[in-house]
Amino acid sequence: MSTYLPDATHAAAARSWVASANAPACDFPLQNLPYGRWRRPGDSDWRLGAAIGDQLLDLAEAGLVPHGDMNRLMAWPLSERRRLRQALFEGLHEGSPRQADWAAALHPQASVELGVPCEIGDYTDFYASIHHATTVGRQFRPEQPLLPNYSWVPVGYHGRASSIVASGQPVRRPWGQTRPPEGGTRPRFGPCRRLDYELELGLFVGAPNALGEPVALGEAEAHLFGVALFNDWSARDLQAWEYQPLGPFLAKNFASSVSPWVVTMEALAPFRAPLQRPDTQPAPLPYLDSEDNQQQGALDIQLEVWLQTPAMRAAGHAGDRLSTSRAADAFWTPAQLLTHHTVNGCNLRSGDLLGTGTLSGPAPEQGGSLLELSAGGQQPLRLSNGEQRSFLEDGDTVVLRGFCERPGWRRIGLGECRGTVLPARTGSE
């Protein structure tokens, strides 16, 4: 299944001449080399970069990729992608003769704007965590938390590409219709009162498939470029009123945030894991099943959600960690999501984004959204400074973090995906 086996570019002892990359807790060591888009303040065109420590290497200035089109890079065949990773690894390695040239192509990440990693043509959101689906389903249908199709279908739906924003961009609380008050028939209309985050991974498509040509499970990983952090902001009160019968719409499409650095499938090679499928669940249908997928189809990425309230910010408090979970606890692997998406012939283009859906763990405190952590608002969370939260309040900052750690390998990080809630627009109801 995994198309990428660990090689010399993953050797834990390898060090970079970029000193910040060698710090043990660094997300972007020489073994990672994720790609993103950046520009100088005031520039309009994006440039391509690879993160290394707290710097980025401009791919054009380093003579590696002459253009600024990430989607084109994502479409490269595997051999070209490997060649680029190898060139970056060698050129950024301690003692490389390129250091003299490339030092001028380095830019501090903190001094530039980091964008959405590519032009996202279509964005699909899945529902791959059985723990999330069960907890949320129980709130709506206590007698049948999981619908019968969940065991068989990697449930997904299409989302909005235009409103995907870069990490750091604030997100405005949306207005919308919500359920009529008890006993009434006329819905309320006003600012969302149950604003939530969703902790997800975003999988970026690499090589495209043609319309009408499904991608078999054994080929699916070759069509994945890499992984970023993804916050699918959700207006729970809008969602509850609008979502039947065609699914979520305005409850989701006001904004989603994505982290700037796409960690490649190559970089993740040492961090594969077996699929954790509960014994009570049937084996997948043959088109979604293989020994390889069972043994190493999952990604062993550790995930965290942090919340910093305005009061915390004022007190110089970095925020509370609300939850931790693992991507490897998902019910479906990235390859299964991609194969299912194309089994009807649907075409995926380079740069398309597949959200995993909220990645909650099996324990109640591992919920990847406030909807789960506060039991639908019934049990507010008590924060370390004494504040409480059922849902997000104006000024709250949500930070998603992700990283891989395993004995014998360098830590690989996904960086962070950050967003702050702005108050709703003023207006008349």
Add this chain to the structure above:
Amino acid sequence: MSTYLPDATHAAAARSWVASANAPACDFPLQNLPYGRWRRPGDSDWRLGAAIGDQLLDLAEAGLVPHGDMNRLMAWPLSERRRLRQALFEGLHEGSPRQADWAAALHPQASVELGVPCEIGDYTDFYASIHHATTVGRQFRPEQPLLPNYSWVPVGYHGRASSIVASGQPVRRPWGQTRPPEGGTRPRFGPCRRLDYELELGLFVGAPNALGEPVALGEAEAHLFGVALFNDWSARDLQAWEYQPLGPFLAKNFASSVSPWVVTMEALAPFRAPLQRPDTQPAPLPYLDSEDNQQQGALDIQLEVWLQTPAMRAAGHAGDRLSTSRAADAFWTPAQLLTHHTVNGCNLRSGDLLGTGTLSGPAPEQGGSLLELSAGGQQPLRLSNGEQRSFLEDGDTVVLRGFCERPGWRRIGLGECRGTVLPARTGSE
């Protein structure tokens, strides 16, 4: 509400020096002037054209628009769009001094490839026909065909942009999972057995709105560029199994077909109609209501679905007309759909596509899909040559047609949206 009032470019007596445009039944008279993209066989780049009779005028060769980027044209301010329409009308008018120059910029539509009209960033599908929603809802929930939110929410969901194809391109029958057989738990997997069409209009967005900036109802028409025919092919058996709880996905995203010519809101100015809202329904919430919208928010477009089976084709039979309906019977107007879509701050980009949803009429024979016309497959249609259809069979060609006719005005047509069903890929289950 309607931003465009009839003017001299709608005068019924105006005739073109392009003779085919003056035929009474012509879809593309001088008063229409829809825009589309075309290319010569073998070319890779699209060019912009305006349809006139059975010809098209290349906008670059005519010196009107120097580029081939329809999305840029769609983003033009109203004043620029009016200027272009006026220039086309005058230059193609009988007796115009431009005839000598522009004759060389004419190309027979039949000799070129007509494409999807623009690059579609995001595609949204609505559910705007209460007749469709009621008939389909009755099949699933006889006791409550319409859910309580239908009266208030212009229900919509996101669809797939990558698989929208041009009229004329064949559509392959998809594979997928369907419900387990009676008494079983394991779903079937194989080619779709309940393939259907959906008769829709596609509304193209003109001027964009910024993320976080809703478009008020009174401004909504200024953000609409024009209208095309749209067939949202649907795999009903896949849909029934997959759609809960997040909505349709693989049942829809294998293909949608769009007609090549976008009829502008300017051209449709003489064909506005009052909103037909049943007396039993409440008035919309204030953000979706205005006197203008009630009086002339709807589009008086007549719609038809035609089916030609392989046996008909072999016999030289043009096909049966399966249904007729009217866009003006929709429960929500185009402006209401656009305003609702942005009320939470969602940004629409030039060239984005809003499908109306299936436009069925109030009578049972006016269903805009086979699901409705065959009562979910229970009552097969008898065709004029003795064949029967519950759902589409391989080789069937579906043609959507649309036009406006009113005494005192020239007929304005949308042309046709055509697609033929290819057999499913062969493969093992």
